[in-house]
Amino acid sequence: MSDISQSAMKLPGITAANAAPWLIATLFLLVLPFIFSANSAITIMNQMAITIIFALAYNMLLGQGGMLSFGHAVYLGAGGFMCMHIMNYVEDYSLPLPLPLLPLFGGIFGLGLATIVGAFSTRSAGTVFAMISLGIGELLAACSIIIVAFFGGEEGIPGDRTYGLPFFGVEFLQQIEVYYLIIFWLVLSALLMFLFSRTPAGRMANAVRDNPERAEFLGYSARRVRYISFCASGFFAGIAGGLLAINLEILTGEDLGLLLSGEILLITFLGGVGFFFGPIIGAIVFTLLKTVLGLETELWQLYVGALFVATVMYFPGGFAGVLMMHAPSAKLGKLKLLVVPYIKTLVPAFFAVMGAAGFFEIMFHMRHAAVGEEEMTIFWTTFNSHSVLPTAVTIGVTVVGFWLAKRSAPDMAAAWHASITPNKPAGASAGERPADSQAQGGGS
Amino acid sequence: MSTSTMPALELDGLRKSFGKTEIIRGVDLAIGRGERHAIIGPNGAGKSTLFNLITGRFPNSGGHIRLHGNDLAGRQPFEINRMGLSRSFQITNIFPKMTVFENVRCSLLWTKGYKYSFWHMVSRSRDLTQAAEAILEQINLTARRDLPAGVLSYAEQRALEIGITIAGGADVIMLDEPTAGMSHSETDYIVELIRKVTVGKTLIMVEHDMGVVFGLADRISVLVYGEIIATGKPEDVRSDAKVQEAYLGAALEADH
Numbered sequence: 001m002s003d004i005s006q007s008a009m010k011l012p013g014i015t016a017a018n019a020a021p022w023l024i025a026t027l028f029l030l031v032l033p034f035i036f037s038a039n040s041a042i043t044i045m046n047q048m049a050i051t052i053i054f055a056l057a058y059n060m061l062l063g064q065g066g067m068l069s070f071g072h073a074v075y076l077g078a079g080g081f082m083c084m085h086i087m088n089y090v091e092d093y094s095l096p097l098p099l100p101l102l103p104l105f106g107g108i109f110g111l112g113l114a115t116i117v118g119a120f121s122t123r124s125a126g127t128v129f130a131m132i133s134l135g136i137g138e139l140l141a142a143c144s145i146i147i148v149a150f151f152g153g154e155e156g157i158p159g160d161r162t163y164g165l166p167f168f169g170v171e172f173l174q175q176i177e178v179y180y181l182i183i184f185w186l187v188l189s190a191l192l193m194f195l196f197s198r199t200p201a202g203r204m205a206n207a208v209r210d211n212p213e214r215a216e217f218l219g220y221s222a223r224r225v226r227y228i229s230f231c232a233s234g235f236f237a238g239i240a241g242g243l244l245a246i247n248l249e250i251l252t253g254e255d256l257g258l259l260l261s262g263e264i265l266l267i268t269f270l271g272g273v274g275f276f277f278g279p280i281i282g283a284i285v286f287t288l289l290k291t292v293l294g295l296e297t298e299l300w301q302l303y304v305g306a307l308f309v310a311t312v313m314y315f316p317g318g319f320a321g322v323l324m325m326h327a328p329s330a331k332l333g334k335l336k337l338l339v340v341p342y343i344k345t346l347v348p349a350f351f352a353v354m355g356a357a358g359f360f361e362i363m364f365h366m367r368h369a370a371v372g373e374e375e376m377t378i379f380w381t382t383f384n385s386h387s388v389l390p391t392a393v394t395i396g397v398t399v400v401g402f403w404l405a406k407r408s409a410p411d412m413a414a415a416w417h418a419s420i421t422p423n424k425p426a427g428a429s430a431g432e433r434p435a436d437s438q439a440q441g442g443g444s
Numbered sequence: 445m446s447t448s449t450m451p452a453l454e455l456d457g458l459r460k461s462f463g464k465t466e467i468i469r470g471v472d473l474a475i476g477r478g479e480r481h482a483i484i485g486p487n488g489a490g491k492s493t494l495f496n497l498i499t500g501r502f503p504n505s506g507g508h509i510r511l512h513g514n515d516l517a518g519r520q521p522f523e524i525n526r527m528g529l530s531r532s533f534q535i536t537n538i539f540p541k542m543t544v545f546e547n548v549r550c551s552l553l554w555t556k557g558y559k560y561s562f563w564h565m566v567s568r569s570r571d572l573t574q575a576a577e578a579i580l581e582q583i584n585l586t587a588r589r590d591l592p593a594g595v596l597s598y599a600e601q602r603a604l605e606i607g608i609t610i611a612g613g614a615d616v617i618m619l620d621e622p623t624a625g626m627s628h629s630e631t632d633y634i635v636e637l638i639r640k641v642t643v644g645k646t647l648i649m650v651e652h653d654m655g656v657v658f659g660l661a662d663r664i665s666v667l668v669y670g671e672i673i674a675t676g677k678p679e680d681v682r683s684d685a686k687v688q689e690a691y692l693g694a695a696l697e698a699d700h
């Protein structure tokens with residue numbers, strides 16, 4: 001940034017520069033329903049916004065505090081069920097609690113549960129913490145079946161968000177009204193979580209994550225630092241739970257189960273734990289995959305799983321990490337160096353992935369479609385899934401695409417290195433040209 | 445002024461065993477305020493163990509440790525740190541992913557009274573920023589301010605570690621082999637740094653480099669197999685027959 005000149009007088013406060021992303025994001029969220037106005041789109045966006053809050057809360061543990069939890073849905077569920085009960089209670093007794101305030105109670109309940117569990121689970125990070133979180137997750141999931149009065153057993157607990165008097169004329173009958181309620185809490189929660197990361201407790205969470213022992217020798221109890229992050233994370237997960245209750249109007253044991261806990265880990269990691277905005281990208285991509293891709297194919301989870309494995313193996317920084325790899329190039333104004341090499345690698349890679357997906361779809365159709373039904377349609381093409389040609393085509397596309405991508409990958413890497421190397425224009429273009437001619441020579 | 449007679453750190457019959465093996469076998473030592481004290485001894489003598497006992501990293505098996513007269517028994521490292529004792533480590537122990545500036549700022553938070561606050565913005569405290577920058581100036585790392593600490597050179601990381609150690613304003617500073625693995629010029633740089641930043645403080649260091657020890661220390665203790673065989677001024681220790689036999693002679697031979 002520009003404040004490398006270390007004058008002690010210049011302190012970053014609320015400036016136009018650091019308020020801008022927030023204002024733009026808020027504005028974008030406000031106009032989003034005008035762009036995607038279909039009811040189904042709004043349903044997806046509501047789901048997305050809630051997932052973003054949950055993922056950001058989860059990243060307070062994983063990314064900022066170095067605590068790997070396998071049971072964080074518990075805090076979302078706790079907040080959610082509590083809100084459901086409050087909703088029903090308020091309806092029965094006609095209490096004057098406006099719906100928009102309800103998520104706060106979800107947060108308080110999530111916080112309450114986190115204070116209890118965190119008191120013993122944050123003693124250490126690492127395996128012990130992970131195992132305790134898994135145990136608590138399993139415990140609460142089991143309770144959700146046993147304790148019918150609170151969790152409603154298999155049917156779950158339904159509620160009616162339109163219970164109360166209209167809130168300034170809004171009854172929350174429409175999805176769109178719920179959307180604005182959710183994004184109000186999304187922006188507020190995200191801002192508070194961001195600010196938390198800038199406080200002494202937030203900074204020390206990073207320090208304890210990196211080196212708990214050093215932090216102890218600076219006067220901080222690593223356990224206490226973890227505990228504070230854990231409670232804060234439980235609070236925001238509870239808010240997400242309250243919003244979920246409002247959005248769905250029914251919660252079941254699934255909403256605090258291990259599956260959801262695993263999902264949020266996957267989302268957060270996919271988006272990137274190293275940057276504050278990483279989980280936001282993860283939540284958006286995952287929700288889109290789940291809803292849009294989920295409509296297209298039954299195998300969507302296979303693809304998400306493959307994406308996750310690929311991310312863990314090759315891009316441990318997640319989507320955010322990949323984006324931020326390009327920050328230096330952008331700063332140097334060298335992003336355009338990357339366009340051609342990226343096309344050369346990523347287009348064949350895209351076809352390889354699509355080919356592989358086609359292959360899996362054909363296999364799946366062959367094995368699982370009803371007897372006698374041999375016609376299938378993918379990529380706008382209808383064919384007989386039992387004939388050899390389509391399978392051969394998918395394998396061929398995959399192999400060739402993969403081979404082309406692999407061949408040009410070193411050039412792409414070289415181009416990236418050139419793009420982050422400052423200022424030697426002669427060297428950079430010299431490094432670019434042989435790579436270019438080489439690829440052309442191979443192509444002709 | 446009456447407290448000035450009380451030692452800054454006092455070890456009284458200190459013992460430590462790992463299983464059946466006794467590593468520290470009854471150490472008595474009193475280190476006065478403002479003293480620069482070096483602990484030397486052959487490998488495996490228990491110097492680092494002694495450090496770890498004093499700083500609460502390990503519990504002791506017997507005896508007492510008193511910091512300014514207060515017994516440290518059963519206290520956690522962070523509690524001991526809050527009582528005014530700070531240490532560095534034999535193996536560099538910093539926050540590698542955080543910037544140099546942030547490393548120093550984190551080490552200031554507790555003494556500046558921020559504790560576990562989640563309602564202050566660290567970047568908005570002028571006091572904190574200035575104090576951190578003053579430390580960076582002292583350890584000559586101002587130019588490296590915004591780099592991740594992990595990319596610094598070894599000597600710079602050691603300097604940063606010393607900066608982190610002194611930043612909290614502790615009055616007893618313990619350095620575990622601050623010049624280990626350094627070239628001559630780097631060693632000179634670190635020694636000057638240590639001299640500069642520990643003015644008016646009590647310094648306890650473990651060190652192998654005899655040049656550093658004899659140049660810097662007011663007094664030296666020689667630890668051999670868990671016992672202190674001699675304590676005194678550098679020239680007295682140097683001429684002590686037992687020490688020469690047990691350590692210095694061997695060290696001189698090892699130098700060849």
